[in-house]
Amino acid sequence: MPETPGGTPVRFRGGGFAPGGLRWVGAVVFVVLTALIELGTWQGWISPLTLPRPTAVAETFRDLHETGQLYAHLGPSLMRLAVGAALGVAAGTSVGILIGLFSLIRAGLVPLVAALFPIPKIALLPLFVIWFGIDEGSKYALIALGTFTPTVVATYGAVDNVDRTLIRMGQSFGLPWLSIVRKIVLPGAMPGILSGLRISLAIAIILLVAAEMLGAEKGIGAYILEAGALYDLERLFAGVVMLSVLGVLVSITIGWIERRLLRWRV
Amino acid sequence: MDIRLDSISHAYGRTRVLDEITLDIPSGRIVCLVGPSGCGKSTLLRMAGGLEQPTRGQVLQIGAPAPGCLNPLTYIFQDFALLPWRTVQGNVSLVLEDQALPAARRRAIIADVLERTRLTDFAHALPKQLSGGMKQRVAIARALAVNPAVMLMDEPLSALDAQTRELLIDDLIALWTRTPFTALYVTHNLGEAVRLGHSIAVLSRRPGRVRHVVQIERPLAGRRHGDPELDQIQNQLWDMMRDEARQADTELAEI
Secondary structure: OOOOOOOOOOOOOOOOOOOOOOHHHHHHHHHHHHHHHHHHHHHOOOOOOOOOOHHHHHHHHHHHHHHOHHHHHHHHHHHHHHHHHHHHHHHHHHHHHHHHHOHHHHHHHHHHHHHHOOOOHHHHHHHHHHHHOOOHHHHHHHHHHHHHHHHHHHHHHHHHOOOHHHHHHHHHOOOOHHHHHHHHHHHHHHHHHHHHHHHHHHHHHHHHHHHHHHHOOOOHHHHHHHHHHOOOHHHHHHHHHHHHHHHHHHHHHHHHHHHHHOOOOO | OEEEEEEEEEEEOOEEEEEEEEEEEOOOOEEEEEOOOOOOHHHHHHHHOOOOOOOEEEEEEEOOOOOOOOOOEEEEOOOOOOOOOOOHHHHHHHOOOOOOOOHHHHHHHHHHHHHHOOOHHHOOOOHHHOOHHHHHHHHHHHHHHOOOOEEEEEOOOOOOOHHHHHHHHHHHHHHHHHOOOEEEEEOOOHHHHHHHOOEEEEEOOOOEOEEEEEEOOOOHHHOOOOOHHHHHHHHHHHHHHHHHHHHHHHOOOOO
16 A cells, blocks of 8 residues: 555445435336336237236226226225234234233243144135135134234244333332233334234235135135136236235335334334 | 341352341431442342342331332332333333322422423433433432332443443432432442442452441532542442452353
8 A cells, every 4th residue: 555644544444234215216126127018018029928018907907997896806805804914913912912921821822823833824724614604704714813823923022022121120110010011011012013013914915815716706816816717917917916005005004103103212 | 217138148049149148228328239240239139129039038128118108119220221112201100100199299290300300301302312311310200209218229320421420420419418318229330339328338249248338427418529538438448349359250150
């Protein structure tokens, strides 16, 4: 290195490793990709058998909207997702908190949850059809069970991670047990519970489609199955887009809840 | 109300940590507990407030706490133990919400303790917005809110930098001068001990025993940083502890 009279400036080497918020990039990637496919299908270097034209998919959406088919399929799907996920998440959070708080329940239920977790829940659909009927009941049960296990695991992990010194503090001020749980344990576990919720809801969407493919007349899953059977790529893609939008909406909602509830986080 | 530690011994498995500790904390006085690291002083403090049970011996409350005392034995923790999701005011309110108090009385207590700790302007701030010194003042305000008979302070200034510590020592002295409180104050900082202690109990290394109890008669308000008499006492304390501290430092942790 050359000797300069004023000394050499120290080279900066502390950059990187800090991914930050460049939210518009996601939208740009999406637009560019769509534009490329449009261009390719229009010019012919992507054959219409490989991928449908994005404008054709948009056209299909307009038809679906005008005939009311869009809502006939979306309505039941959203209902199943909402009811099933609400049941599963509510039960999962409660059981997770109980596992986090009581030794006996922990000893009894953790192995059971571990045994339930790896079962592909879709394999149990026939069982649920027998138990809860061919209609909505079996679909609710399937989605509920599918969201239940990841929620339990995330919740009791989150309860375990609550700062013990805060709990000791609550005890040292003579707070009743219920207050400690309500005011210290639950808010302390909230970050972990919410990140578990992201995973649970993604699983719920996957199970929703699977259940609808196996036995439903209406719903996004049934619609995709029907389009797929006819090799109608435009309609197939319209269905897939619905699912993607649903996933993004769920993710945005949870992000919004996180920002509201976890404003206190450093 | 006085507190008496009555021949307390404690062991974790086969490791004896405390051995026959007897110590009185008389009403209205601050008793400092110093000792080399790992001598069990924090364990002793947890026992004093009923957060841990000694293997042998007991902690006695002598006399009844003053009327209006909501939580006789109240801790102040080294790491503040503030709920990060509650504001300054919410953190103080937490310890009052389960008491049978009229809402107006609760608000009055919160306003009073925030005023005493000079936090009134920060009532709606979240802990993440506060400096370390302010966080500990919130914890002190929370402790004052329950009007404790005895404050159990576990290295309350150890997580703070030297300047903040100096300011908080002044705050504590001002609080004590305004309304004398009883405290058992655990620290490894001898400078804090000679500034705040009416008496200072020196523990030996593990298993902890009370080696000496030093009384300092000078009123708290008259003690200053760098006072020659206090420095001399501090040096005496350090002479008592130095060898113990050196040996304690070379011991392997067995807990």
